[in-house]
Amino acid sequence: MKIALVSDWYYPKVGGVASHMHNLALKLRERGNEVAIVTNYWKTGKEEELEKNGIELIKVEGVISPILSINLSFGINSSEELFEYLNDFDVIHSHHAFTPLALKAAKAGRKMGKATLLTTHSISFAHESKLWKALGLSFPVFSHYLKFPHCIISVSEASKSFIEHFTDTEIKVIPNGVDDKRFHPNWDKEELKEEYDIEGDVILYVSRMSYRKGPQVLLNAFSRLKEGTLIMVGPGELLPFLKAQAKFLGIDKRVRFLGYVPSNELPKLFGMADIFVLPSVTAEAFGIVILEAMASGVPVVATNVGGIPEIVRESQSGLLVPPSNETALKDAIEALLADKELRNKLGKNGRRAVERRYSWDVVSREVEETYEYVLSKLKH
CATH class of the missing domain: 3.40.50.2000 (Glycogen Phosphorylase B;)
Structure with missing residues (x-):
């Protein structure tokens, strides 16, 4: 054709x-x-x-x-x-x-x-x-x-x-x-964390820094967690505000804003992550980054909007929370940080769903x- x-x-x-x-x-x-x-x-x-x-x-x-x-x-x-x-x-x-x-x-x-x-x-x-x-x-x-x-x-x-x-x-x-050969779960997480000079659990956000994607909600939720490093990837109009917000919340030492990252770098960042978060506050038709997390065997925390629940519920690859609800978002991340077995289970479910459907x-x-x-x- x-x-x-x-x-x-x-x-x-x-x-x-x-x-x-x-x-x-x-x-x-x-x-x-x-x-x-x-x-x-x-x-x-x-x-x-x-x-x-x-x-x-x-x-x-x-x-x-x-x-x-x-x-x-x-x-x-x-x-x-x-x-x-x-x-x-x-x-x-x-x-x-x-x-x-x-x-x-x-x-x-x-x-x-x-x-x-x-x-x-x-x-x-x-x-x-x-x-x-x-x-x-x-x-x-x-x-x-x-x-x-x-x-x-x-x-x-x-x-x-x-x-x-x-x-x-x-x-x-x-x-x-999603390209399930580029995004895969076979990375050495600890080796990648060493490369990026990070210790402990990594929470990853990859999307535009715009209001509708909810990065401002994620920062507020993360400020109530006692441990972990939050990596925020993506450009956008909210970036200066978010950096100021992190400083105001006293978490700027635990948050890394990487801005725009070339696509060939992304698989490593997903490979290093323990949890992926997409806290959209308004409707998303789909959310390709969720597939990239699933292909990488990373459990997902996302909001119950638009087409997101279809992917996450059907694949049983993560936890869903209401949009703009900082407490629910914090609780979901905390639950996964505390339960490595659950993280592994959700991550494997996501990878399996990608190979079958996405x-x-x-x-x-x-x-x-x-x-x-x-x-x-x-x-x-």
Whole structure:
């Protein structure tokens, strides 16, 4: 098959959509397909890797918003203007349901008679996001475009429930994937702790330093624990505030803010962790970092929001707490710190679930089967 994966939100925009597209492209190519990534006309930083792996990178010209990372030209341009970019493909697979390039590609694919799919990666426009303010309440626009895909893929039951508000198109749930060869439980924890000059238990947070991810809640909860080191990985607008918060709470000697960490370093950090925490205060469609923790055999403490409970409950890989509840978060972390046997059990459960359901090998096969299903419907 010749497959085009289309989105405004490929690299250099760091996030779940870009990571998902990139890994899916690599796996689909590995499975013998011809694959291209179609995105905005800017430097992605992935040019060499894609070329080395035989994946085409097609850049669509247009004015890109520096704030929203979307192609403003294609907010206005007609879908027909994408025909020249997409004409050679059998499958047009858009990613993220609410950005111009993805929506226009879905319409263009359908008009050209191609197998057309769209993966929705979100539950809602987080109410504090700039995207929400920019788009306003233009729901009829989305409903118009979301009728064009032959099939919509949702990364969780929660995101399926959300997208159903906008479309009657058939929806299939296929979760995000994780590279279970990069993220694995076979590290020597003590050796890694020595390398990072850390003693004792390690609690790990990997995500943006933004309010909706809840790092401020985690710091308050951690300040009530007597031991352990908290490692906080990720950039974001709250970082200066969080450093001040840690100092105010008197835990700055026990908290390490690493900022942005290159992706090749992350497996070691997960390999060193005793507990992984994602304390999101608003809905997450999925939370890929939870899969990275599970693949690494690390037990998870996360909040009961969005698609997170689906993963954690089904896999029995961790403990769930209410969002913004510092006491419950502290108690859950404390319970795992005190019970190594429980940590090991939850960690093994997580790894097993990844191998069965969330490995990119499994997920890419399921996506490919969905392409074949849509193509077979077009032939009849």
